[in-house]
Amino acid sequence: MTIHKEGYKTIAVTTVGLLLLNLIIYYLVGKSLFFYFILFTSTVFFLIILNFFRRPVRIFEVVDNNVIVAPADGTVVVIEEVKESDFFQEDRLQLSIFMNVFNVHINWIPIGGKILHSSHQRGRFMAAYLPKSSVDNERSSIIIESESGQKILVRQIAGALAKRIVTYTKEGQNCRINQQLGFIKFGSRVDLYLPLGTEVLVKPDDKVYGNRTAIARLK
Numbered sequence: 001m002t003i004h005k006e007g008y009k010t011i012a013v014t015t016v017g018l019l020l021l022n023l024i025i026y027y028l029v030g031k032s033l034f035f036y037f038i039l040f041t042s043t044v045f046f047l048i049i050l051n052f053f054r055r056p057v058r059i060f061e062v063v064d065n066n067v068i069v070a071p072a073d074g075t076v077v078v079i080e081e082v083k084e085s086d087f088f089q090e091d092r093l094q095l096s097i098f099m100n101v102f103n104v105h106i107n108w109i110p111i112g113g114k115i116l117h118s119s120h121q122r123g124r125f126m127a128a129y130l131p132k133s134s135v136d137n138e139r140s141s142i143i144i145e146s147e148s149g150q151k152i153l154v155r156q157i158a159g160a161l162a163k164r165i166v167t168y169t170k171e172g173q174n175c176r177i178n179q180q181l182g183f184i185k186f187g188s189r190v191d192l193y194l195p196l197g198t199e200v201l202v203k204p205d206d207k208v209y210g211n212r213t214a215i216a217r218l219k
Contacts (some may be wrong), residue, residue: 007053074144
């Protein structure tokens with residue numbers, strides 16, 4: 001277990017800020033009950049930040065090129081047919097994973113292939129578990145063409161606390177499972193828009209793990 005590169009700056013700023021706060025409190029009140037309360041609270045807060053940016057080592061053994069792996073840790077909150085009107089202009093199977101602040105927030109490539117599209121859209125910062133967050137919130141959209149020629153849309157969605165979406169993919173590049181797609185800071189959601197007829201291997205409220213849980217299989 002290591003720390004993700006997206007957390008270096010946040011952890012450094014947090015460390016300096018907490019150290020200064022505790023030094024000021026100690027200077028003002030000395031070794032009082034209030035000082036120890038602040039010290040304890042600061043330690044818990046620092047550990048939460050450290051835990052948020054953890055980077056676990058995960059390797060998914062690919063035995064079927066049509067298997068789709070969870071792009072994120074979290075809970076399956078949506079499995080339904082919807083009209084995808086931004087890119088495909090057709091009905092698609094939407095599968096959404098909600099990440100709370102305690103989940104690993106790295107996003108992974110869900111299937112090997114080629115990046116056909118990668119873009120960022122500005123938007124609102126509503127709670128990521130709300131249905132309208134898929135189209136109203138700040139988001140990044142990535143279209144992957146699988147080795148079998150089928151196209152899937154991966155959408156990183158910001159939440160009420162998530163103010164920054166990082167996407168590493170570029171149009172035209174080849175991608176593979178076990179490769180990181182990006183990172184979303186502090187609570188968010190990832191949507192997949194899959195071809196109709198895709199076999200779903202999970203159900204609503206299931207807990208899934210990025211780059212570890214097989215969630216669907218293309219027909």
